[in-house]
Amino acid sequence: MRGNFGNIIFGTFLLAAGIWLLYSNEMKAVEMSNSLHDALNSVIQVHLLDPIYDINEGMLIYICGPIQLDEPLTEPEYGISVPAVKLKRRVQMYQWVEEITKKDGDDTLPTADSSFTATYTTEWKDKLIDSNRFFNTAEHHNPKEFPLKSAMYVSEVVHLGRYTLSPELKDRFTDFISVTSDERPERRDIKLHVGLYYHSIDVWNPEVGDIRVQFSYAGLQGAIVTVVGKQVNSELKGSLLSPGRVPVYMLLSQQHAHHTWFTRLFRILAWMLVYLGTTFLHHLIKTYNRIGLDENWLSVTLSMCVGLLVTALVWYSHRPWLGSILFTGSVLPFIWPFIKRLHTDQHYHSL
Helix, strand or coil: CCCCHHHHHHHHHHHHHHHHHHHHHHHHHHHHHHHHHHHHHHCEECCCCCCCCHHHCCCEEEEEEEEEECCCEEEHHHCEEECEEEEEEEEEEEEEEEEEEECCCCCCCCCCCCCEEEEEEEEEECCCCCHHHCCCCCCCCCCCCCCCCCEEEECCCEEECCEEECHHHHCCCCCCEECCCCCCCCCCCEEEECCEEEECCCCCCCCCCCEEEEEEEEEECCCEEEEEEEEECCEEEEEEEEECCCCHHHHHHHHHHHHHHHHHHHHHHHHHHHHHHHHHCHHHHHHCCCCCCCHHHHHHHHHHHHHHHHHHHHHCCCCHHHHHHHHHHHHHHHHHHHHHHHHHHHHHHHC
């Protein structure tokens, strides 16, 4: 005990942290499973032409159909007008880019007296590059800011049948498609080339500080979507939206599967903490190992048993059959040596 006091303290901390993480993670998994079951039993399917019933206030609504907009999203200077939920403006600027090449075997940061080579090229970049950090700033200056910022435009009102979509549901439109237009801007300093709008004198030979703009949209008017959301007056609130016609069970299962991956990830992380805790406590556990557990697999066995036991206790109230199976698996390594010893004694007496 005295010789392993530090390991015992640290191992106990890791073991407690792993058990707490596993318990909280399994509780969230149970809540997610219950919410999926409740949603499947309580969701109400409505059609596009159905009126908004007050009796459905606060209930989960399942609806599928084409989206409609009050007005298109526009960028007048570029002649862009798209009837979509979102319109994204991406701005890039032509800038100097520095690349440092150090001599072989020199792992230190380059300084004024170290051996390195600085090369400079020009590229289109989304973010501003600070040229004041360059080693050679005499002939390589980038502007201090973008003359035009990237932006995201979102339609104020998006209809699905007689309902409108909440901002959370509009955020679910993430599949952007580039805008292709042959209409050239009225401004002469803006040139259209292959779907990009250049603020440049010469598209083929841009200068540092020139910008180019690309537009893309998501959620085109008339696109069919499936939504499960809570009815609040005439608005659907929530985050369950999928393109196309998707059955309600599949849509809810997709959301459940998304959270399942995180549950599995934290489950593995929790087991690793428990395993590390039992590893640091290996000497203490080995000293009090009176039931004949294999000492080579002691940490693995105990960590698996602890993980199964905690999971069984959480899931027993939700699914008793699953909790019973997990509990049996958690105590089996402790019972098996006794069963094996009993079988050996019976065989000895029979002889």
